[in-house]
Amino acid sequence: MTAELVFPARASVATTVRNYITLTKPRVISLLLVTTVPAMVVAAGGWPGTWLVLATLIGGATSAAGANVINCWYDRDIDAIMRRTRERPTVTGAIPPGHALAFGIALGAGAFFFLWATTTFAAAVLALTALLFYVFVYTIWLKRRTPQNIVIGGAAGAFPPVVGWAAVTGDAPLAAWVMFAIVFFWTPPHFWALSLRLEGDYSRAGVPMLPVTDGPERTRVEIFRYAVLLVPVTLLLAPAAGLGWVYTSAAAILGAWFAWVTWRLWRRPSSIAPIRVYKISMLYLALLFVAMGVDAAL
Numbered sequence: 001m002t003a004e005l006v007f008p009a010r011a012s013v014a015t016t017v018r019n020y021i022t023l024t025k026p027r028v029i030s031l032l033l034v035t036t037v038p039a040m041v042v043a044a045g046g047w048p049g050t051w052l053v054l055a056t057l058i059g060g061a062t063s064a065a066g067a068n069v070i071n072c073w074y075d076r077d078i079d080a081i082m083r084r085t086r087e088r089p090t091v092t093g094a095i096p097p098g099h100a101l102a103f104g105i106a107l108g109a110g111a112f113f114f115l116w117a118t119t120t121f122a123a124a125v126l127a128l129t130a131l132l133f134y135v136f137v138y139t140i141w142l143k144r145r146t147p148q149n150i151v152i153g154g155a156a157g158a159f160p161p162v163v164g165w166a167a168v169t170g171d172a173p174l175a176a177w178v179m180f181a182i183v184f185f186w187t188p189p190h191f192w193a194l195s196l197r198l199e200g201d202y203s204r205a206g207v208p209m210l211p212v213t214d215g216p217e218r219t220r221v222e223i224f225r226y227a228v229l230l231v232p233v234t235l236l237l238a239p240a241a242g243l244g245w246v247y248t249s250a251a252a253i254l255g256a257w258f259a260w261v262t263w264r265l266w267r268r269p270s271s272i273a274p275i276r277v278y279k280i281s282m283l284y285l286a287l288l289f290v291a292m293g294v295d296a297a298l
């Protein structure tokens with residue numbers, strides 16, 4: 001009897017927790033963190049210390065989680081129209097809008113003070129800047145207005161390596177901004193490859209993503225152009241950050257691979273599915289940043 005009374009209550013607490021976690025988009029956060037740690041290793045010229053790394057990851061993940069929750073709160077009208085997002089707790093009503101917004105703001109503010117207390121003021125300010133940029137510039141201003149939304153708004157997702165660097169040194173030199181540029185130029189191929197598949201969703205929701213406004217052919221050309229542009233930017237990091245042959249050869253090989261994959265998507269679209277390019281984009285970025293960390297630690 002007691003068990004019957006207790007178990008449903010427990011299950012609903014678990015479901016509520018799961019719903020709140022869903023709003024934070026945990027899998028996206030994982031790759032943001034993969035770009036943070038190598039930046040810290042390069043900044044320190046070796047392992048920067050386990051506690052500092054942990055604190056930066058917790059603070060950075062909490063900040064990004066806050067940004068994602070606020071995005072789910074603001075976008076709940078269009079998320080309801082898109083097949084991919086229509087089960088979000090902010091759409092189904094499992095989490096009331098006000099609760100989601102309060103949760104997002106609490107995460108963002110908590111992350112700011114946590115990063116300030118455990119790392120550096122500069123890291124806290126940079127993470128907050130990324131959050132505000134993602135919410136105001138990407139989500140509220142550009143996402144529904146222009147197909148350049150993710151090019152400009154994507155800068156938000158490029159902040160984590162700069163946050164990582166600043167957590168170690170308290171500042172952000174040129175090398176940190178070259179890492180920013182790498183994620184910045186990587187974001188369009190990452191997102192447009194996925195959006196080729198989600199064109200119907202975006203067009204129903206009235207979101208002007210490139211395949212909707214300019215068509216799939218133009219999108220495939222743009223994906224390839226950004227993939228090619230990425231190569232010199234990644235190579236520039238070697239002199240900027242004092243990295244050696246391990247990173248340089250990894251950047252060249254990975255860059256050639258990604259450029260080839262996106263070239264196939266453009267010229268021989270029947271030979272490769274956009275979803276594969278999207279998945280490869282994530283592997284590419286993860287391996288590139290791992291190579292940075294390995295090179296700096298050697």
Ligand code: HEM
Pocket residue numbers: 027028029030031032035084138149150151153154155157158183187190191194282285
């Ligand atoms: C404006 C910039 C960006 C846009 C519009 C964007 C958009 C998206 C979308 C729509 C998805 C699909 C998520 C889903 O299935 O619900 C996705 C997945 C993903 N994104 Fe991005 N993204 C951006 C930047 C980034 C950045 C900077 C990173 C990390 C460095 C990142 C990492 C990921 C990862 C890891 C996934 C896979 C999640 C999964 O497995 O479900 N994204 N992105």
Ligand SMILES: CC(C)=CCC/C(C)=C/CC/C(C)=C/COP(=O)(O)OP(=O)(O)O
Pocket residue numbers: 025028060063064065067068071072075085127128130131134156157159160163
């Ligand atoms: C360090 C820090 C605070 C970083 C914040 C930046 C951040 C969370 C970048 C991730 C980019 C992302 C998930 C875009 C998807 O938005 P979308 O609205 O197009 O995706 P959706 O359709 O799935 O909602």
